[in-house]
Amino acid sequence: MPRTHATLPRLFVDADLAQSAEITLDKDQSLYLAAVLRKAIGDEAVLFNGRDGAWLCRLTADSKKSVALQCVEQIAPQPPRLDLWYGFAPLKNERLDYVIQKAVEMGTGTIQPVMTQLTQVHRLKTDRLHANAIEAAEQCEVLNVPEIAPEVTLERLLACWPVEHAERQLIFADEAAASASPLETLQSLKGKKVGLLIGPEGGFSPSEREKLLSLSFVTPISLGPRILRADTAAVAALAVIQATIGDWR
CATH class of the missing domain: 2.40.240.20 (Hypothetical PUA domain-like; domain 1)
Incomplete structure (x- = not known):
């Protein structure tokens, strides 16, 4: 504008x-x-x-x-629809609002709440999520308002992924991985459609992490040597994805 x-x-x-x-x-x-x-x-x-x-x-x-x-x-003019898919375990109150706002600012096309074993929030107000997304778009001159997808369990998301997202690789922020730069791993996905999955406070359960690591369409990345809060991890991961293989290039 x-x-x-x-x-x-x-x-x-x-x-x-x-x-x-x-x-x-x-x-x-x-x-x-x-x-x-x-x-x-x-x-x-x-x-x-x-x-x-x-x-x-x-x-x-x-x-x-x-x-x-x-x-x-x-x-x-209306820009092309944003393609970056973002899934996250819902957080409480203001931090949930923050995650939605930052996801809009960082250029996501779809925002997907994902219920995991350690998710702290189990009842979401979809209207509030949508209102937060619109407010962020209004404030930041964003013309694409992301779709807010209905909440889904992690188990169902992974089971349906090969059908619903057949050409998309799912990047997951693995807090239990050895500290390393994610740049080389992300560069290997250049040109592919991607999604990002961020877990809840406390991370994914051992069984969930084991399941994620076993799937061919999942790519784990480290976000460095420090333990990040879930909302901080979301912003950090979205930024590094956009800068490395996304629309910041």
């Missing part, structure tokens, strides 16, 4: 965006623009929907209950 538009409010909408299209915001978004930001008729905002790129839009109605905008021009 051009830097001249970077200071404008950015909102995710479900509606189609096109030249001269009229968009009516929902109640919460209307309240945010009209009451919180005090935007009035003639003011501008940026809207995106994950399909049609980013659009500069101008307010045509500024009721606190129903703000309407008209699309003026597309200011950024």
Whole structure:
């Protein structure tokens, strides 16, 4: 998005965006623009929907209950859908929010909650995960909002992987592996579709780790000599993947 538009409010909408299209915001978004930001008729905002790129839009109605905008021009094309798959064992409260936000910022295309034997959280609010992903995209000028996949057990994920992700290699952060740089291992996956799996606090159970290491579609990596918290490990692994074989190159 051009830097001249970077200071404008950015909102995710479900509606189609096109030249001269009229968009009516929902109640919460209307309240945010009209009451919180005090935007009035003639003011501008940026809207995106994950399909049609980013659009500069101008307010045509500024009721606190129903703000309407008209699309003026597309200011950024829609980029290709992001391909990086990210699976993680859910964490508690704020740390869960943090993981979702950082996964969006780091360029994941699918976010998959995975229930393991040592997972601390067993009931997820999918709406909250989706809201966090949208908020992160709004704040960071991301036009692709990742899919939030339904939670799945690790056992089922691994059983279905060869069918559902036949051409994708699953990278798993192995906290029990000897300390080593992951760069050489990741370089060997260059050109392949990949996914990343991060375990819970306390790591994978011995039986889960044994199962992971036995599968041909799983590639273990070390994240260095220190024990990382699960949320830190997620950011570190996503960064090194994107820098080595992802879209940072």
